[in-house]
Amino acid sequence: MSQAAGTTGNAGESGAFVSLENLRPFAKVVFGDGAHEVARCGDGITLAYRPEGKEDWTSLGMQLEEGWPRIGGGIILSQSNALERFVRTHVVKIEGQTRTDGAQEFALEDVSWLVRNTEDLNLIEIRVGSEGDWTTVKIKDISKEKEKDRAVAALVKVSPDLEMEVSADMVGWAERLGAGAQIMPML
Structure with missing residues (x-):
């Protein structure tokens, strides 16, 4: 689904290295149980997120063009307790x-x-x-x-x-939750 990383970088979904250093959040995704900041990785395309107030970023291996429901779903699915x-x-x-x-x-x-x-x-x-x-x-x-x-x-x-066994259903569930998230710009 997605990959966790420290602050230096990791490979995105395509396998290409993306830098996770010096990221600047441009949006906040707010779910019922918390908020996450979203930024573009060093390649300017791939997105990363982190829980609001935390230091380490996680690459989503996704692009903004995929839409906020999928991005929000990706954040949900990358959580350790998603299953x-x-x-x-x-x-x-x-x-x-x-x-x-x-x-x-x-x-x-x-x-x-x-x-x-x-x-x-x-x-x-x-x-x-x-x-x-x-x-x-x-x-x-x-x-x-x-x-x-x-x-x-x-x-x-x-x-x-x-x-x-339930991954297809999990993706649909996560994207439905992602569609209900509040998206706020960060300046």
Whole structure:
């Protein structure tokens, strides 16, 4: 999707080196959860962004001509928690089935899984699909009342190919969010 970089430069999507030094932001993209500054890289074409108030730039490997919805989407997709945010937005908790083992069922498109809590707040058991063994995974400290967040964290942890499987849907989701961003010029 995009590439993170320090302040010296990196290769853009085309593989050409682009400088990330001495960038001057020309626009601010404001989402509900924060703002990001956008600048042209040293090649004058490729765009980079950084969270407002931060020092390091990240190359988007995109051009202004691609439009603000795609640029905003690129910023969203380059975040380390993009997959979890996408899954949390689209997951459905399946209600109505009483289980004797205390498990809760969740679904995301064609993927369904069961989760059940353990005594340890940082551990959760998960079973992807309707058959198979339960797997215990370590998740970050999420309260047991936040069932959906715990279920999402467990699925992301045990599904290394999940991002690839939902990538087309993630791009569309990110671009829809990008279309809703506020774009402000920076002088």
